[in-house]
Amino acid sequence: MSEGETIIIKGGRVVDPGQDLDMTADVVLADGVVKGIYGRRRTRESGTVIDATGLVVSPGFIDLHCHLREPGFEYKETIASGTLAAARGGFTAVCAMPNTNPVMDSRAVVDFVLERALSEGFVRVMAIGAVTRGSLGKQLSEMGELAQAGVVGFSDDGHPVSDDNMMRQALSYSTSLGLPIINHCEALDLSDGGDMNEGWVSNRLGLKGIPNSAEEAMVARDILLAETTGGRLHIAHASTAGTVEMVRRAKERGLSVTCEATPHHLTLGHEAVLGDRGDGGQFSPLTLAAYETNAKVAPPLRSQEDVDALVRGLADGTVDFIATDHAPHATIEKVSTFSEAANGISVLETALGSLMALVHEGKLPLPVLIERLTAAPANFLGVGLGSLKTGGPADVTIFDPDAEWVVDSTEFVSKGKNTPLDGATLKGRVVATIVGGAVRYDARESGSAG
Ligand SMILES: [Zn+2]
Structure with missing residues (x-):
């Protein structure tokens, strides 16, 4: 379907927190924009009809944090495969992290990524520039040039x-450029080459632990520096209760401090490293499935207390939005000892199914979950996305909140098959993803979607 075509999404539950909307309605898309939402009096428009009865119709999800790996690591992921995975996961816009090779620390690399995304991408791509040259931490990048590059x-x-x-200088510049500094908060002297969360699981498995303080020490420093400079600080992938508490206090003091949480930190604890998910989510104490390298991620999966604090923070808005930290790796990078395994999880295609557990368990209302995937990241980015307002871009995600499916990583369109959820049953599945009025994913057309 091309973007010029009229699409009528009929009879779904339209949830658009950006305009405080939650009702059964028809959504009409034409010429790449939302033409209107029609409630009780159904539309008489003609065009391609998508029957959304029993489904949720949401603004397209926006992911502030994903690793598309191109240029330089095309064996892990490409812009084409990563954005196809995004479409399958219901994401209509993603932000590419700059740890490519070369690092996205110059206009040339930003131009390359954005141009390739336009020619080969399935969803919208935005670029995040490096803070320091080569991300080596020695010299600031040409932040002004990167800002001009978009x-x-x-x-x-x-x-x-x-x-x-x-960090102080970067935050100072961020003020004049009006762009956030997104820090991966990890005090390396404290994490000290650790493998996983420091706790009973690391003790049981004899793996080197990473204490919560490794994250929190740097979060505390960054909040102080944000206060000193008036800069705009965003904390990537918050993982601990202490981080949530510090961000809460920083917000109370009126500082420009925000944070995100990932689907895995919101739903999985360090027990995931024990492996063995075949029993519907309960991890067995210790089996041959232990030392599950697909559960190795930075920051590490934490304790249940931390998970609960993140969920509460997400519910009350302390955690501003959800970002996937989609980090695809080649299989060979996970088939190794735990210490040698690469950090990261392939998240895009399981994000919604994971997160819907929070809704089904009564921990998060559905409109709040959708807000944290749409309007909240859109507001953060200051882009005109994340809502189905009339005249706005026709970026729409349609999903079945109750469809149960079993994760099979061999069916991922992402090159990264690295997920600790293989074999898990998730409840909630994307049915169709529309970007700028063009259908980029339709489960009812693709054979593997059943
Ligand atoms: Zn990170």
């Missing part, structure tokens, strides 16, 4: 900005 923020993600003064 980056939506700066990050050395994968690495923290460890140097205090470098």
